[in-house]
Amino acid sequence: DAGVTQSPTHLIKTRGQQVTLRCSPKSGHDTVSWYQQALGQGPQFIFQYYEEEERQRGNFPDRFSGHQFPNYSSELNVNALLLGDSALYLCASSLNPQRQYNEQFFGPGTRLTVL
C-alpha cells in the first residue's frame, strides 16, 4: 500500500515564475492538506481540499492556489514566486475530516528553491 507521494522531489525556480507541485494521497484517503515548512520552522497550514473544494485556508496570499481531482490527488500552484517561498512543501492526506478526527499521513515533501 503506497503512502502519500509527492512530485517532484526538488525544484529550482527563479523569482516571478510559477510552480506546480503534485500530491497523491494514501490509498483510501479523500482529503488532502498542504503545508509550507521554511528552514528551521514548523510546518504552516496552507489549505485543505475535500470533494474537490478548498475547505479551509491558512494565512497565505492568493498567489497560493490548489486543486483536487476526482481521484483525490491534488496540486499546489504558486504564482509570482518570491525568494521567501523557498521551503519544503508537505502534503498530508486523511479521511473525511467531518466524520471524526483522522490522522494525517505526510508525504516526504517537495523542496522548492527560489533564486
Next chain:
Amino acid sequence: AQSVTQPDIHITVSEGASLELRCNYSYGATPYLFWYVQSPGQGLQLLLKYFSGDTLVQGIKGFEAEFKRSQSSFNLRKPSVHWSDAAEYFCAVGARGGYQKVTFGTGTKLQVIP
C-alpha cells in the same frame, strides 16, 4: 486562534538518558494534540496523539506524553534515548469540529551523544 510553543530549540542528551521535550498550547477548549518526528530529508511521522480520556498517552518507539489541562502542556517523554532518536520533534494542536486545521510548533532538534 490556536498556537503551540516549544521553548527548547535544541536539546542534547546522552544515549540511555531520559528525555523530556516541552510543549505548551493555546486553544479555547480541549484540543487534539500531537507529537510528530521528522528525520532529515523525511516527512513527518506521527509519534502519538491525544483526543480524550486518559491523559497519559503511549506512542510508538517507546515515547509517551502527558496532557495537563491546568498547565496547557503536552510534554513528550522517553525513559531511555537511543542514538536513532536524533531528529526534529514537533508538537501540534488540532481544532475540534469542522474541517480540522493543525497548527505546529517551531520544533525541537534532538541531538544524542554517545
